[in-house]
Amino acid sequence: MEQNNFSERWKEEVLGSMRGMKRAEPNPFLFTRIEARIEKQWGRMGVWQVRLAAAVMVVLLIVNSVALLRSNRTAGETTDAYSISTIQHY
Amino acid sequence: MTDSELIVSIVAGNRSAFRELYDKYKSRVYNTAISYLQSVADAEEVTQDVFVEIFHSAAKFKGQSSVGTWVYRITVNKCLDYLRYRNRKKRMGFLASLFGESNELKVDAPHFEHPGVLLENKEKSTYLFQAIDKLPEQQKSAFILSQIEELPQKEVAEVMQLSQKAVESLIQRAKGNLRKELEKFYLERRK
Known part of the structure; x- marks a missing residue:
């Protein structure tokens, strides 16, 4: 019984051992390291962004070329049809 | 500046606002990380990860919770990720030691x-x-x-x-x- 009381009291003390603790402070140079990591990642992102921009430009160029070719073909067909109908009219 | 104003300023690229947010939350982030990781060096590593993540994802912060809650959420996730990574590394170290490779088995400080x-x-x-x-x-x-x-x-x-x-x-x-x-x-x- 007494043994049990000791054990319970010890467990309570351990569970409460964080009471009144002070907050630990990180290394004063930690912010400088964080900034350096951000800078490094910006550099890496720059290369990635350039690649992405290049890929987007290529896609846009292809889409525009296809659209231009199609519109030229449609315009040609429309002009031919119009000429034939005008000639037939006269 | 309020926390929300700080976030808006960080998104606009204001480095002093980021420093202000860091000073406000560094202790909470670091102490939470210490409790999870039980290593001062690892806690500093994760504190860095948390603030880098805050900087990059500030634009995604929608204000649905307070900035403090958001910072704690990032901290908890980073700590759990780091613990999983550390446990994986420990398991790999154990396997390597079984096959006689020189990688020593790194176990956390027991006390x-x-x-x-x-x-x-x-x-x-x-x-x-x-x-x-x-x-x-x-x-x-x-x-x-x-x-x-x-x-x-x-x-x-x-x-x-x-x-x-x-x-x-x-x-x-x-x-x-x-x-x-x-x-x-x-x-x-x-x-």
């Missing part, structure tokens, strides 16, 4: 002493940290946030994205498991 604990509680807190280390992830988070970081249960629920009832139950289960673990330590000490 972690939290730098902020009062001198008279140092020894007892080492048992507490050993027991916390054995808790499942969610119980660990609920216990650390509510009992060590002393956040109100409502905020713990917001950080963990659970109901308050679920958090209450996690804390009760965590305390029960810690008592079981501490009982073992108590018996070992008496041998």
Whole structure:
């Protein structure tokens, strides 16, 4: 019984051992390291962004070329049809 | 500046606003990380990860929770990720040692002493940290946030994205498991 009381009291003390603790402070140079990591990642992102921009430009160029070719073909067909109908009219 | 204003300024690229946010939350992030990782070096590593993530994802912050809750959520996720990574590394080290490779098996320091604990509680807190280390992830988070970081249960629920009832139950289960673990330590000490 007494043994049990000791054990319970010890467990309570351990569970409460964080009471009144002070907050630990990180290394004063930690912010400088964080900034350096951000800078490094910006550099890496720059290369990635350039690649992405290049890929987007290529896609846009292809889409525009296809659209231009199609519109030229449609315009040609429309002009031919119009000429034939005008000639037939006269 | 308020927290929300700080976030808007960070998105606009204001470095001094980022410094201000860092100064405001560094201690909370670092101490939470210490409780999870039980290593000052690892806690500093994760504190860096947290603030880099804050900087990059500030634009995604929608203000649905407070900035403090958001910062704690990032911290908890980073700590859990780091613990999983460390456990994976430990397992790999163990496998490598079985096959006779020279990679030494790195095991966490068995008796972690939290730098902020009062001198008279140092020894007892080492048992507490050993027991916390054995808790499942969610119980660990609920216990650390509510009992060590002393956040109100409502905020713990917001950080963990659970109901308050679920958090209450996690804390009760965590305390029960810690008592079981501490009982073992108590018996070992008496041998």
